[in-house]
Amino acid sequence: MLKFFRKIRKGLVEERKISNYILYAIGEIVLVVIGILIALAIDNANEQHIKREKEQVYLVGLKKEFETSQTKLKNLIAVNKKSYEDSKKIIGFMQDQENLPNEEELSNLLYNALAFDISYNPNNSLLEEMINSGSLKDLSNPNLRVLLTNWISNIEDITKQEAMLDHERDQIITMFRRNGNSIKTIYDLTGVSGDLGLPVGKEQLSNLHLLQSTEFENNLLMFILTSITTETLHYTPLMQSMNEILATINGEIKE
Template sequence: MLKFFRKIRRGLIADKKVGNYMLYAIGEIVLVVIGILIALAIDNANEDSIKHKKQQVYLIGLKKEFETSQNKLKTLISVNKKSYEDSKTIIGFMQDPDRSPNEEELSNLLYNALAFDISYNPNNSLLEEMINSGSLKDLSNPELRVLLTNWISNLDDISKQEAMLDHERDQIINMFRTNENSIKTIYDLTGVSGDLGLPVATEQLSNLALLQSTEFENNLLMFILTSITTETMHYAPLMQSMDEILATIEGEIEE
């Protein structure tokens, strides 16, 4: 096409038809501009297509991560609930002397209440990579970007709360580092000694005296309060946040 215009231009110049030459010169310029615009449009379309595919890969990956993290949180909530519910059962025994447990029952309650660390460890590898590489901006939905950013800050609050809960648990466990109470008795009567390959004692030191201890009761009550607060004020809102994030991600994923 450009060769065609150049031929006409040379002919017009030779014939000294200046007016017609100017018209064809403008036409040639317009043609070049149109070609440039078409090329830019193609480049932009290709770039948009690449960004779109990249976004879909991120969205699918984030969906899998948050589904796994949600299942982890559900399990952790169950463990925490079992922990404070068995602790409440012990408090019930302390308030009703006529309903005293035997040594094995108390050992199982203490083990379930205190043996398991409550620590949330979500799958965040892809999200952290996106944040560190600046790829979070590749997500076109601004609401989703805000939700993901808030999610990270919420995890910092969760860690602080879990540290408080861990402290309250340690306050109780420290009472078993004395001569008055026995962790070995708990291990023996719950089967942990056998799992660890430890010999079972022929006689166990009783922990039933803990039910008469005001210090133990105070520590256990603080532990129960912190456990319930962790669930209601932190884990429950975090679960709601994950529901919202997953719903938004699913709305952006193309079938």
């Protein structure tokens, strides 16, 4: 086409039709500009397509991570609840000395209350990679970017709360390291000794006297308070935040 226009231009110059030549020159410039704009539009469309494909890969990956993290949190909430509910049962026995549990029942309650660390470890590898590489900006939904940024901050707060809960648990466990109290009894009567390949004693040292200990009661009450606070003020809001993140991600994923 350009060759055709050049041929016309040559004819116009030879015929000295200057005004027509000027119009032709302008037309040729416009044609070139239009060609450039079309090329830029195509490049921009290709770039946007690549960005959207990249975003979809991130969204699918984030969805899998948060679904796994959601399952972990549900399980952790259940463990924490079992822990403080059995601790509350022990407090109940301490308030009713006429109906004390037997040694095996107390051992099971103590094991359920104190044996399991409460520590949330979400799957954040992809999210952290996106933040560190600056790829979080590739997500087109600004609300999702805010939610993901706040998520990291919330996890840091929960880690601090879990450290407080771990401290309260250690206060109780420390009491079993003293003479007169027996971790071995708990192990023997809950089956842990057998699981660990440890010999089961023929007689067990009783821990029932702890139900009359004010120190034990105080430590257990602080543990219960911290456990319930961890659930209501941290885990429950975190679960709500996770549900919102997953709903937003699902809304952005193209089927």
